[in-house]
Amino acid sequence: MFKARLSEVQTAVQTALDEAVARQPEGPLRAPMHYALQGGKRLRAFLVLESAALFDLPQSQAMPAAAAVEALHAFSLVHDDMPCMDDDDLRRGQPTVHVKWDDATAVLAGDALQTLAFELCCDPVLGAPDRRIALVEALAKSSGAAGMCHGQALDIAAETAKTPLTLDQIISLQAGKTGALISFSVRAGAILAGADQTALRIYSDAVGLAFQIADDILDVTGDEAATGKRVGKDAGAGKATFVSLLGLQGAQTRAAELIETASDALSDYGDRAENLRDAARFVISRKT
Template sequence: MFQSQLKDAAALIEARLMEALAGAADQPVTHAMRYAVAGGKRLRGFLVIEGAALYGVAADRAVHAAAAIEAIHAYSLVHDDMPCMDDDDLRRGQPTVHVKWDEGTALLVGDALQTLAFGLLADPACHPDPAVRIDLVGSLARASGIDGMVLGQAQDIAAETAGRALNLAEITELQANKTGALIRWSAEAGARLGGADIAPLSSYATALGLAFQIADDILDVEGDVEKTGKRVQKDADAGKATFVSLLGLEGAKARARDLVDEACAALAPFGARADALRDTARFVIARET
């Protein structure tokens, strides 16, 4: 049931992204944008759609915000894969954008996907109330910029030249920004679309985001490149501090399970209506990609 829901949401989100790019110029950068947003689990977009459903917002309304967060996520991956960042040549089992095209195109793809995201949120189709749209735009700007993801990326880069490994508190803060900020926005967006208090979904997503990153660290140790679609064991090779290096493999798995329990507990006010979000939390630490 959950996998079917995730697949249906992914198809809806991909259709919206391709619609947004349908009239774009016939240029390599446009083709590369379509390539960058194709595939993936669409987990962040799924959180938007399922969070919105709790407040009676239909999927065909929530899909605009869902597509926006997936565009931001895709931009972050394109830039993160570049030689000046993590220098990866494989993503989702395919060559990364800068490998398939070139670094200049990859840079522009990330820039264009970021602006596309805000265009999707500003479109009246996203929500009839301009105050809601500007709230979505402003909150995503904070989550993706120097108060969120970009800050986490900067902290990650700084850690590489710090001359020491980060401690648990520092790696937790870094990942709460780098990975967690966009996951929090994804869950909160449904409440914003529904004009409701974001606190319950924010608590859920804070625990979920940390569990997601711990699962990523575990996959980097135990994962198979054929399943993950990206290089594995690169953190250990680079000597980077991770939740696995700090907690041990079994300790990291136990912490991830505890965080999933926290995430599910935060959904208590919604009862059975939030079962898809509970399934999402369990999926996050059971996934192989």
């Protein structure tokens, strides 16, 4: 059920993203932008569309917001993979943008993907101007020096730090690096509907943290062919992770507790939240 729904979302959001890139003028950035937007789990897009469904917003109305969050995510991956950052040659099983093109193209295609994310939030189909400007503001807060970029900067600082991070510091780092954009995705429906975001914030805080714990677990237990990225990288770099701090068993227990917290938070939404509950469970059971 969840897998079938995720697969539907993957197809629909890919179409929206491909159309958005096709609307850009021809030039050297269109091909690397298009390339960087292929594949991926599309979990963030799924969260946006399921959040919208809680408030009876049709998929066609929320789609530009789903495409926006995937464009912002793709921008962060293109920059994160660069040699001066995480230095990854492989992403989703394919050569990264700076490997396939060059570093300058990775900088500029990433920059243009961030811009595209904000442009997508302006689409009139999303609703009235007050809802769209609220969406832009929430996306900005999830992306910049208060969100994703902040978390990534803390992450890079941690790699060169003399002492490993504490658990609290890792939680704070991940709240920015992965949590902020997941939180935006989960709240997007409430933002577009002008509704209260409290329950969705509880859900997203818990799922965001569980997502990162699951990433750390996969770094230890994962299969390179399945994940499409190098395995054992963080452990090999002597980087503190949830697994190194809590042990494999402890990390798995913590993730399971967080998923329960997340599911409980959505009780007021009844059956309409079933896909979001499934998504929470998927986050800690995934193999990639």
